[in-house]
Amino acid sequence: MNPRQKALKKNVNETIFYLCAGVVFLVVGFIAGISSTFGGLMEMCALISFIVAIMWITVRRANIKKCYCEKCGEKYDYENDIAWEVEEEFETENDIRDVVNFTCSCSHCGEEVSFSKTFKVAYIDKNGNVHKKNVSTLAHNYFKIG
Secondary structure, eight states, rough: OOOOHHHHHHHHHHHHHHHHHHHHHHHHHHHHHSTTTTHHHHHHHHHHHHHHHHHHHHHHHHHHHHHHTTTOOOOOOOOOHHHHEEEEEEOOOSSEEEEEEEEEEEEETEEEEEEEEEEEEEOTTTTOEEEEEOHHHHHHTTTOOO
């Protein structure tokens, strides 16, 4: 089993755990709802926790898929395997966004994958001040798992 498959299997195990925990919270919330005036609040909190857990698991799974080579399953080494460049910068009403082209070249098998991602690199506050983010840091953080 390669590292990508191990990470995805771990994600499946986390999914099962969180879904079971969510079901338990929903059942407890439903039972509490029948027996007390705060039950509706407990059910709502349980449902929100359940939805957040599903969203977190989905995002984490997508993150795993982009950080590992699809062909051989090895994790990309950001410093050696990932190249990026800003293709375009555009401004909207309240922010500035960069379209960044990524090229992931697996150092283990040679497979190459290219894609684009848009990052919000600056925003304009209510006073008209521009607050910039470092696109290099955004690109690096995009490939972090965790």
